[in-house]
Amino acid sequence: MAVFLSTYVNKVDRKGRVSIPAQFRQSLAKTSAPSTVYLWPSLNHQALEGADQDYLDVLSESLESPDLDADERDMIETFIFGKLIPVSSDAEGRIVLPKELAEFAGITEEAAFIGRRKTFQIWEPDALKAHEAALREQVVRKDISLSQIVAKASRGAAGRSGEGA
Amino acid sequence: MAVFLSTYVNKVDRKGRVSIPAQFRQSLAKTSAPSTVYLWPSLNHQALEGADQDYLDVLSESLESPDLDADERDMIETFIFGKLIPVSSDAEGRIVLPKELAEFAGITEEAAFIGRRKTFQIWEPDALKAHEAALREQVVRKDISLSQIVAKASRGAAGRSGEGA
């Protein structure tokens, strides 16, 4: 599965095309469908989410889980798979941002790609800045630190040791 | 089996014809009966459900399972198989929406196809919007996020490890 890191801001031309950051493309090259990315509107932000085929396969599988209640499944089917748009890149590594998605995220002239490991997001650059500012405030308020999180997670993993990778 | 994604809104002409979205057609092309789709009224919504031949075969088979109680089987047979209408597409990839189904879903001028992976739904566009708005409210209220669901599902899968994949 591809890994997406860093933030890149690229221009959207009047046909609605954007270059996928070269780093993302290199990552996508290792996946089962290198020239296809899947886009959908974020459940929680005015932004787009993106992932590769392999991630979607995992997600699709997790929907088969009997632990998931019917309402949640219905929501995911409607809001993720119902909104999911497979987008294939051209020879230059560009994709066309579907109109309804661009509108949803308020993207017009520029698009900010932000890597989130297994997925990435696409934001309107100013909206991203605002979002980051708000998040940073929370970090300060809640006094979150990285070392703390790592410590907490490894404590939890020790309790569940032997669980899948 | 075909996979249906995304949402497409197409016009219904005065003969009752609608184009099946090209993406859906491409998906259907790989199935055992590419030019036939099966439609039936949704059990839970004022909308239509659709699927390909292969999906119906699987559904039919699962009705043979002894685990299914008689009431459930009876319901499925009455409301799904009893209402099922096979619809074949013309050379342009259009189908004629059966009158009683169009009426059931309130479809007159436009039809919204919404992919749900193995099946799809057909809605009257405004009704779909209302439905989505209601669902989105639930997403906010329950504070649902995608990564959460994936995590939950994989935890569940780990707990059931050894079960057939």
Added chain:
DNA sequence: TGCCGTCCCATGCTATCCCAAGAATGCCCA
């Protein structure tokens, strides 16, 4: 014989492909 459904043909629009060039980066050589 009249009506309804199916098939065939025509058209505007949209999206996809192809070709091209400027800019930035990194590398090599002097």
Added chain:
DNA sequence: TGGGCATTCTTGGGATAGCATGGGACGGCA
């Protein structure tokens, strides 16, 4: 250590093919 060269990336525009949509004609059923 500095400058020049080459490669890669991003961005732009035109041509082409596919798709959604509309109307008319033919055949079958009532």
